[in-house]
Amino acid sequence: MRTVYNAIFFLIAPLLLVRIYWRGRRIKAYRDRWLERFSLNLPDAPVPRPVWIHAVSVGESVAATPIVNGILERFPHIPILFTTTTPTGADTVINRFGDTVLQVFFPYDLPMVVSRFVEHFNPRYLILMETELWPNLLSCCHQKNIPVLMANARLSHKSTARYRRFPSITSAMISAIDYIAVQGHEDRDRFVSLGAPLSAIEITGSLKFDVELPSSVTESGQSLRRFLGTSRTVLMAGSTRDGEEEILLRVFADLKAKHPDLLLLLAPRHPQRFDVVAELCRKLGYQMSRKSNGDPCSSEVTIYLIDSMGELPNFYAASDVAFVGGSMMPFGGHNVLEPAALGVPVVVGPYTYNFTEIVALLHSVGALAIAENHVALRDCIDRWLDNSDDRDQAGAAGRQIVAQNRGAAAKVMRIIDRMMAASSGANAPDKAEVDRLPQ
DSSP states (O other): OHHHHHHHHHHHHHHHHHHHHHHHHHOGGGTTTGGGGGTOSOOOOOSSOOEEEEOOSHHHHHHTHHHHHHHHHHOTTSOEEEEESSHHHHHHHHHHHGGGSEEEEOOOSOHHHHHHHHHHHOOSEEEEESSOOOHHHHHHHHHTTOOEEEEEEOOOHHHHHHHHTSHHHHHHHHHTOSEEEESSHHHHHHHHHTTOOGGGEEEOOOGGGGOOOOTTHHHHHHHHHHHHOTTSOEEEEEEEOTTHHHHHHHHHHHHHHHOTTOEEEEEESSGGGHHHHHHHHHHTTOOEEEGGGTOOOOTTOOEEEOOSSSOHHHHHHTOSEEEESSTTTTTOOOOOHHHHHTTOOEEEOSOOGGGHHHHHHHHHTTSEEEOSSHHHHHHHHHHHHHOHHHHHHHHHHHHHHHHHTOOHHHHHHHHHHHHHHHSOOTTOOOHHHHHTSOO
């Protein structure tokens, strides 16, 4: 099956170049450093051998933050190689860690490309954030005795069914992973059903509960609130995806009729859609300001478009109610823990299979509402806009849940310490030191 996979990948390789060119027309960052994706023009490999962390995009890079910080603190002599797939993920890594890590684009999963990348950097081990299964990458690491940890792993019912359709290649990938740190019991059971041994799996919880918000986020939120208008009620719609803005703007029109002072903060998930969403707002007749233009937010403005990256926490902190996108359409949802950690009640749509257990937990304590359609979405938001006491209670419940479920990072760091202790590194912690680490 891997031979078939490789043959298909080779055939579509020219399309990858077309894809880079096409995306690069709209987003210059896709053209920059594109050779890295083919393991060409790579920066010099750090010495000594680095720890390799891979995170696809923004959310996974943010979730990796406590792991990066833990490695930098415990093993300051060991470099970190951090790969991402998207330019926005790369920007997140650079903005968060600066030159404390080496950021490179993730190589395409072609045998020669992966082999060249691994031989160049010679990582001591690989940490894959969430469920990143790449046949050639995992095979290469296995052949070169590079231990692999899959951290913050999750596996939906849909993904499990897809992997079961290709049992031989799935089994080979799973067997090449040495440690699997899963978010919950359902994830563990699904990995076991795909052939992962129980001895390789540890339930650590979600790293996203260990969200490390900037210490200044509350102050920044208060400052933004003054800019937006302290007398206004603010609805934040974060990480919205294609097709959701139409639903939100329809709901917003109904809410605006009842709450005339309501301001909508709209933050599309992907930068290439900023202009499209702005045009949609104009066509529907809304008075809109764009952050990138430095526009003021006067009382006449009804929608403030957040067409920038990396600022969601500040705007969540400035809002009264938060809708988290990717959930009204079948995208699986996005991170609901940022607004919850800030004490903001959260509304999502029915498609949250990427965060099933987290959504269920927040919903069980009243910190999150699930809207099955646009009518329910309007009613959920309206209920919280009507009652500030209910909003405060929901926000407090969410903040408490986040605080109670922290600790995944410490558990993942225990696994990393075991990996380091098993290596030949002279500075690896001894067993007694590892055993003293927090459970």
